Structures are given as C-alpha cells and as structure tokens.
Amino acid sequence: MNTRDKIVYIADRMIRDVGYNAFSYSDISEHMQIRPAAIHYHFHTKNDLGLEVIRQELERVRQFRREEGKNLSGEDQLKRLFYTFFRQSFEDQHCLMGALTPDFATFDEPMQKRIRELCGVILQWVSLCLEGERLADRMRFNGTADDRALLVISTLLSSLLLAPVIGREIFVRMADQLLEDLGAHWRVDDLGDVPEDFDDPHSYT
Amino acid sequence: MNTRDKIVYIADRMIRDVGYNAFSYSDISEHMQIRPAAIHYHFHTKNDLGLEVIRQELERVRQFRREEGKNLSGEDQLKRLFYTFFRQSFEDQHCLMGALTPDFATFDEPMQKRIRELCGVILQWVSLCLEGERLADRMRFNGTADDRALLVISTLLSSLLLAPVIGREIFVRMADQLLEDLGAHWRVDDLGDVPEDFDDPHSYT
DNA sequence: TTCCTTACTTACCAGTAAGTAAGTATTTTT
DNA sequence: AAAAATACTTACTTACTGGTAAGTAAGGAA
Numbered sequence: 356m357n358t359r360d361k362i363v364y365i366a367d368r369m370i371r372d373v374g375y376n377a378f379s380y381s382d383i384s385e386h387m388q389i390r391p392a393a394i395h396y397h398f399h400t401k402n403d404l405g406l407e408v409i410r411q412e413l414e415r416v417r418q419f420r421r422e423e424g425k426n427l428s429g430e431d432q433l434k435r436l437f438y439t440f441f442r443q444s445f446e447d448q449h450c451l452m453g454a455l456t457p458d459f460a461t462f463d464e465p466m467q468k469r470i471r472e473l474c475g476v477i478l479q480w481v482s483l484c485l486e487g488e489r490l491a492d493r494m495r496f497n498g499t500a501d502d503r504a505l506l507v508i509s510t511l512l513s514s515l516l517l518a519p520v521i522g523r524e525i526f527v528r529m530a531d532q533l534l535e536d537l538g539a540h541w542r543v544d545d546l547g548d549v550p551e552d553f554d555d556p557h558s559y560t
Numbered sequence: 561m562n563t564r565d566k567i568v569y570i571a572d573r574m575i576r577d578v579g580y581n582a583f584s585y586s587d588i589s590e591h592m593q594i595r596p597a598a599i600h601y602h603f604h605t606k607n608d609l610g611l612e613v614i615r616q617e618l619e620r621v622r623q624f625r626r627e628e629g630k631n632l633s634g635e636d637q638l639k640r641l642f643y644t645f646f647r648q649s650f651e652d653q654h655c656l657m658g659a660l661t662p663d664f665a666t667f668d669e670p671m672q673k674r675i676r677e678l679c680g681v682i683l684q685w686v687s688l689c690l691e692g693e694r695l696a697d698r699m700r701f702n703g704t705a706d707d708r709a710l711l712v713i714s715t716l717l718s719s720l721l722l723a724p725v726i727g728r729e730i731f732v733r734m735a736d737q738l739l740e741d742l743g744a745h746w747r748v749d750d751l752g753d754v755p756e757d758f759d760d761p762h763s764y765t
Numbered sequence: 766t767t768c769c770t771t772a773c774t775t776a777c778c779a780g781t782a783a784g785t786a787a788g789t790a791t792t793t794t795t
Numbered sequence: 796a797a798a799a800a801t802a803c804t805t806a807c808t809t810a811c812t813g814g815t816a817a818g819t820a821a822g823g824a825a
Binding site: 372373374376377447449452453454456457458459460461467470471474478497498502503505506508509510512513514516517519520521525528529532533535536 | 577578579581582652654657658659661662663664665666672675676679683702703707708710711713714715717718719721722724725726730733734737738740741
C-alpha cells in the first residue's frame with residue numbers, strides 16, 4: 356500500500372475508533388514512518404482527508420455491487436453486510452455512518468453532502484436486497500423495503516455504538532432478533548468465525 | 561437557574577449538538593455572561609462537567625420513574641419517551657447515548673462507567689414498560705423484553721443520528737414502523753405537536 | 766470593623782491543533 | 796548529464812485547548 360492510501364486507511368480506522376473530532380495528523384503519523392507535516396503533502400487539510408475516507412468507502416460499496424454483488428443473491432449480499440458489522444463489533448469499531456453522524460453538525464457542506472451520499476447508497480443497496488428477498492419469499496415484512504432498510508441499518512449501526520458500552524454480545528442478540536423479525540432462515544452464527552488478523556482494508560461499510 | 565446549572569444545561573445541549581470532543585469551555589462561555597475560566601470554578605475539569613451532565617440526566621430519568629412514572633401505564637411512559645425523541649428530532653439534537661457512544665473510547669473509566677449506568681437505567685426502564693404492555697395485551701413481540709428494549713432504543717437513537725443526514729421525517733417513519741411491529745395502537749402523530757419554544761431542560765433522554 | 770467566603774475576572778501557562786514554508790534526497794524525464 | 800517532479804523532513808506560525816494563579820468586588824458573619 357502506498358503512503359497516501361495508508362494515510363486514508365489509518366484515518367478510516369481512527370474515525371471508527373474515536374470519531375472524526377478526536378484524532379489528529381500526529382495520531383496518524385505515529386502509526387507510520389512519517390512526520391505529521393508529510394500528511395499535509397498528500398491531504399492539504401483534514402477536511403480533504405475526511406472527504407477521501409468517505410469517497411473510498413463509497414467506491415468500495417459501489418464496486419462490490421457492480422462486480423461481486425451482481426452475481427450474489429440478496430441473501431448473500433445481506434450476509435456480507437452482517438458479517439462486516441459482526442467483525443467490526445469484535446474490533447470495538449463503528450461503521451462510518453455511526454462514527455460520523457454525531458459530529459455531522461461540525462462538518463462543512465462538501466463533507467455533509469458526501470456523508471449523505473454514502474448514506475443514500477447504503478440504504479438503496481439494503482433496500483433492494485430486502486425487496487428481492489421478500490419477492491423470493493425468503494423474507495417477510497410489513498411496509499416498504501426502504502423503511503425496512505432504514506430499520507436494518509439503524510439496528511446494525513447502533514449495535515456497534517452500544518457494543519463497547521453494554522458488551523460485544525449485544526451485536527449478535529440484536530442482529531439475530533432482526534433476522535427473526537424478517538423471517539430469515541439464517542443467523543449471525545451461520546456467517547462463520549471472524550479471523551484473528553484484521554488487516555484487510557475491506558469494509559462495506 | 562443558577563450559574564452552575566446553566567453551565568450543565570448548555571454543556572448538555574452542546575454534547576447533543578456537536579458531540580463531547582467538539583465543544584470547549586469558551587463555547588459555553590459565549591452562551592452566558594461569564595469568562596471561560598469561571599467555568600473551572602464550578603467544574604475543575606471538563607471531565608467533571610461531563611460527569612455532571614450524565615449524572616443529572618440519570619437523576620431526571622430516575623426521578624421521573626420514581627414520581628410521575630409510578631402512576632403512568634407503560635404505554636404512557638413509552639409515549640413520553642417517544643415524545644422526547646420526537647421533539648429532539650426537530651432540534652437536530654441527539655440523545656445523550658447517541659452523542660456519547662461514538663467517542664466512548666476517548667473517555668476515562670469514571671466517565672465510561674457513568675455512561676454504562678445511564679444506558680442500563682434506560683434499557684431497564686423501557687424493558688419494564690414493554691413487558692407490562694405485553695402482559696396487558698396492548699403490545700406483542702417475540703423474544704425477551706430486554707432484547708426488544710434494545711431494539712426500541714437503538715431505533716430511536718439512530719433515527720436522531722440520521723435525521724440531520726436524511727431528513728427529519730425519518731424519525732416518524734422509523735418510530736411508526738417500530739410501533740406497528742410492536743402491535744401498538746398508537747402512533748407518533750398521537751403524541752401532540754412540538755411547541756415552538758424549547759427552553760425547558762427536561763429530557764429523558 | 767474586620768474577616769472570610771462566594772463567584773467571579775484578568776492574565777497567563779504549557780500543550781497541541783491545523784497548516785505553511787523552505788530545504789533535501791530520490792527518482793524520473795528529457 | 797541536467798532538469799524536474801516526487802515525497803518527504805525540519806522548523807516554523809497561528810490559533811486555540813484545558814487548566815492555573817492571583818487578584819477583586821460583594822455580601823454575610825463574628
């Protein structure tokens with residue numbers, strides 16, 4: 356990974372760990388062979404870095420849907436989503452939306468716009484998966500798929516936020532309850548174990 | 561309201577507006593006839609102030625349950641909870657848990673402990689209300705009341721987090737869907753309008 | 766009248782934040 | 796071989812953070 360991408364990767368993790376307003380360039384520099392000022396060479400302002408972190412996550416989600424997701428059922432795509440969140444619950448990390456929304460009011464317009472974009476893409480993705488599953492009779496729920504997607508995302512998001520407070524096990528409790536309510540025939544346990552090493556920069560979301 | 565309580569009130573609002581790590585003593589001082597250093601007279605450190613903000617909210621919830629809540633049905637208590645969150649969605653404010661949990665890793669032990677306490681009290685409260693409503697046949701749900709309380713809180717919490725991003729209307733959408741799923745015969749619309757002025761320091765939570 | 770407390774103010778500290786400017790070693794292009 | 800771009804470092808500025816120290820005006824108690 357080149358320096359630029361490494362900076363973005365570390366910033367991404369920092370945002371998920373402690374929130375956007377609680378990390379600095381010097382925090383990032385401590386995790387790599389670089390001085391804080393060198394980060395300014397790659398990202399003029401912290402805002403630019405923040406924008407890039409969200410842009411890359413947006414791109415990852417879009418690429419997954421374009422390429423891998425194309426050949427996967429809604430169920431398999433949802434499993435991927437749940438697995439990502441499951442893994443993050445083990446790392447005491449939050450999803451980008453959960454980490455960024457509380458500080459939303461402190462961001463400028465371009466940043467807010469991009470968060471809105473990320474939010475829209477994720478909701479649309481989950482909504483389409485849910486609608487497909489309902490049509491295939493593998494899930495059932497009242498109301499629109501859009502509304503149900505909102506509930507799914509909000510449950511995953513808050514289970515990560517609450518995990519460090521209440522305990523890691525609440526992710527499985529909440530996710531399984533959600534799946535039961537949706538009439539799904541699979542549970543978090545079916546997703547497989549989380550590997551020991553967590554150095555791959557994948558995440559949706 | 562005396563100076564000390566006013567500081568706590570403003571700090572509370574700031575935490576809900578922009579998060580704990582994004583406000584300073586000078587931000588608070590700008591909202592009252594006082595210099596930043598005077599706040600140190602009342603609260604030696606920012607941590608002490610944070611602790612007091614949570615303590616007061618904890619006390620408010622406990623007092624409500626001890627006094628008013630005693631004579632109210634689970635339904636009326638839940639209505640009170642939903643109404644509080646509904647009102648906050650209009651102010652683009654977050655609940656304390658939603659505002660504090662993303663920064664959780666940056667807090668020291670006493671602070672984390674108190675947030676955990678607040679979280680526990682709220683969940684227990686909602687859980688008891690839900691259990692009562694199920695027994696009274698006014699609500700129905702699978703699984704334990706504790707798990708269902710977790711879902712209710714997480715939905716309310718994230719709807720506030722997402723409101724500034726997606727739009728205020730999502731609070732009503734998500735809350736109503738939640739109530740429908742629970743088999744409740746009431747909706748957010750039944751809670752009455754939110755008044756224009758929002759200067760009363762009540763909030764649970 | 767003196768003393769002490771309360772509730773501040775002003776002035777300051779050390780530390781850290783984001784950001785800049787100038788210089789340098791290394792690689793790439795011409 | 797010279798020039799230029801790349802990827803930094805060192806050293807800095809400005810602004811602001813939480814926190815401290817010393818002083819003071821107002822009020823009540825001895």
